[in-house]
Amino acid sequence: MGFSAVARVTTEKWVACATHDQINFGLVPGGELVLETTICNEIREHQNAVVIDHVAESEKFAHHHTPLMYGFQSYISVPITLKSGEFFGTLCAIDPSPHKVDTPQTIGMFTMFADLIAFHLDALDQVNKSEKRLQEELVIAQLREQFIAILGHDLRNPLNAISNSSQLLARLDQEERVQRLVDVIKNSSFRMNGLIENMLDFASGRLGGGITITRTPDEDLEKVLTQVIEEMKVVYPNRAIKTTFNFDYPVNADGKRVAQLLSNLLGNALSYSANGSVVEISAGSNEAEFNLCVANSGKQIPDATIERLFQPFSRGEVEPNKQGLGLGLYIASEIANAHGGTLNVSSNSEKTCFTLSIPTER
Structure with missing residues (x-):
């Protein structure tokens, strides 16, 4: 032929x-x-x-x-x-x-070659699937190792603080020192609670196909945001937080998730800015979208760091006493995505601002 x-x-x-x-x-x-x-x-x-x-x-x-x-x-x-x-x-x-x-011989030969080609194609497909599974398993293994290593380090710090403070409380009577230790326990407990929530959401997002939300029409986001800010003021009693709210249109959103997002952003802003500086929070809605901005002064975030800032376990340049799992911004970004919105960051030598934008109705 x-x-x-x-x-x-x-x-x-x-x-x-x-x-x-x-x-x-x-x-x-x-x-x-x-x-x-x-x-x-x-x-x-x-x-x-x-x-x-x-x-x-x-x-x-x-x-x-x-x-x-x-x-x-x-x-x-x-x-x-x-x-x-x-x-x-x-x-x-x-x-x-x-x-x-x-003829039987010719037809048999062509049939045999067709079967061999099919066998070869099936083998190639199995190899490709095996390689894909292997790559996925390697990524999971790397994430697991990184997760466990950071988790062990970061949870140990607040646990040690709680343990040591509780032991000292049992020995001390001085009211001022007792109050100081109570503050340590309170702050450490707050950090641990945030770490655990972020861990659970990270596991849910990776294993369950993304963070889930439950929207409430006309969610009272001003009340939700105010509650988060008040809670953070208890943890950071000496820090100034300036708020500007302007809600002109109802928002269809998951209030608990928005609160979680603000808690992560505000916690970062308070942690990475100077004690005497003011953290500014502005939020509002119009017919098209809801916007939330958390801004603080401090060091400019390098461009290379910004590129991976919303990836899990990415913590930028970690300074002493500012440890974290590196999940807060990742989860905040996933919450924005679940609402069909975006979370962006801009940073210069004067100010760093994280801005959430989600559609008012969806």
């Missing part, structure tokens, strides 16, 4: 995967034929071999459009069926001269 090919045949295309051309048919690997002009398209439908010794003497194919178009007299094509039962394509051959191909 002067021309043979392994063809990928779908409902839309006929594409040559491999060819052997001794008659200058002109088709190379990657080349295409119009699907409807091929007998392979008919084989895709009935999935039976088609064998023709001499087109001119065949009652069925003497006037068939395919041999008339491509000028062949002998033809053989057998389906290539994958292990899953999916039809892949055909192993086919043509020649402008008649040949005796309708």
Whole structure:
């Protein structure tokens, strides 16, 4: 046979995967034929071999459009069926001269080669799937190791503070020192609670397909945000927080999640700004969207750090006594995404601002 090919045949295309051309048919690997002009398209439908010794003497194919178009007299094509039962394509051959191909030996040989091709394609598919699974497992293993290492370090600090403070409380009577230790316990407990919430949300987001939200029409976000700010003032009693609220339109959102987002952003702002500085919070809504901005003075965040700031376990340049799992901004970003919104950051030498924007209605 002067021309043979392994063809990928779908409902839309006929594409040559491999060819052997001794008659200058002109088709190379990657080349295409119009699907409807091929007998392979008919084989895709009935999935039976088609064998023709001499087109001119065949009652069925003497006037068939395919041999008339491509000028062949002998033809053989057998389906290539994958292990899953999916039809892949055909192993086919043509020649402008008649040949005796309708024999058990020839058909058996083509069928055997079609089975070998299918076996090879299945093997390649299994290798690709195995490599993909391996890569996924490597990523999970790296995340697990990183998670456990940071978790062990960061939870140990507040736990030690609580343990030491409680032991000292048992020995002391001085009211001022007792109050100082109570503040340590309170702050450490607050940090641990935040770490645990972030851990649970991270696990839920990675294993459950994303953070879930429950929207409430006309959520009273001003009340929600005010409550978070008041709680943070208890933890940071000596810090100044300036608020500007302007809600002109109801917001369809998950108030608890927005509160969690603000808690993460505000905690970062208070932690990474100087004691005497003011953290500014502005929030408002209009007919199109709800916006929340948390701004603080402090060091400018480098561009390289900003690029990975919303990735899990990314903490930028960690300073002493400012440890964290590096999940807060990641989870805040996931909360924004769950609302169909965005969380962006801008930073310069004077101010760093995190801005949440979500549609008012969705």
